[in-house]
Amino acid sequence: MATELSTKHVLGIKYLNAEDIQLIFETADNFKEVINRPIKKVPSLRDVTIANLFFENSTRTRISFELAEKRLSADVVNFSASSSSVKKGETLLDTVNNILSMKVDMVVMRHPAPGAHFFLSQHIDANIINAGDGTHEHPTQALLDAYSMREKLGDLRGKNIAIFGDILHSRVALSNIFCLQKLGANVRVCGPPTLIPKYIEKLGVSVSYNVKETLRWCNVANVLRIQLERQDIKYIPSIREYAQYFGITKSMLDDLDKEIVIMHPGPINRGVEITSEVADSEHSVILDQVENGVAVRMAVLFLLASKR
Ligand code: CP
Helix, strand or coil, X not given: CCCCCCCCCECCHHHCCHHHHHHHHHHHHHHHHHHCCCCCCCCCCCCCEEEEXXXXXXXXXXXXXXXXXXXXXXXXXXXXXXXXXXXXXXCHHHHHHHHHCCCCCEEEEEECCCCHHHHHHCCCCCEEEEEEECCCECHHHHHHHHHHHHHHHCCCCCCEEEEECCCCCCHHHHHHHHHHHHCCCEEEEECCHHHCCCCHHHHCCEEECCHHHHXXXXXXXXXXXXXXXXXXXXXXXXXXXXXXXXXXXXXXXXXXXXXXXXXXXXCCXXXXXXXXXXXXXXXXXXXXXXXXXXXXXHHHHHHHHHCC
């Protein structure tokens, strides 16, 4: 069993191995116990300064990282591109180097450009954690998703996991595919043909356009939203038709007559990819995912800081 991560950064699940992922999960188990105590704070990252750089909107990831950092006793600075000198034309590298010159040790960044974190890692010394890079990867989301699946199903080897929705524009989908495959699960994507990347089978996933059949196949349905903000052309006739043909409803789950775990990374478009009845049903672990996100991010921060 590994005792430290094989990487200095968490740029994507692609760069982690199965041992790294298991180590993160086992470390997160300890932190989950910590955050359920009356006193939720440990001194592990005292004297470590972390900058949260968000060049794109976020609710869950941003708050989750900040809570994780504070529960580890790190010093935290938050940066939002919309209220910064990025608006005056400052480059990403200048922005980050200026922040780092104030003695920052770690950077958590969300950026709309795929590969922005990889680029930064070639130029700066601080540890970098990818909190989402455009349509590319969202590694800590995939880690918390797999951690939540492991809580419900145990070992994921041989389990059937389906990812529904807008696979084409989803960083969560790609990170989930990499993570689940490294853990030995079978992965299927399901959605309209226009929202499934050509040649995705080359990643070793199966493809279905049939929601009911895929629900029968899977142990877990991880449902993604339609990312209208990333769509420059019309990939579906209308949201109403998408909901009618690809939305997951309670009657579909009732017809299954089996256990199924429903997940969603948020934000949910209720009544589009999933009805409120499903999102709030006994099958749903959507809020458990959010809770687990803090423990998983504490684990990632702690393990990276241990390598400094
Ligand atoms: N799941 C997720 O990344 O949500 P936010 O965009 O709110 O951070």
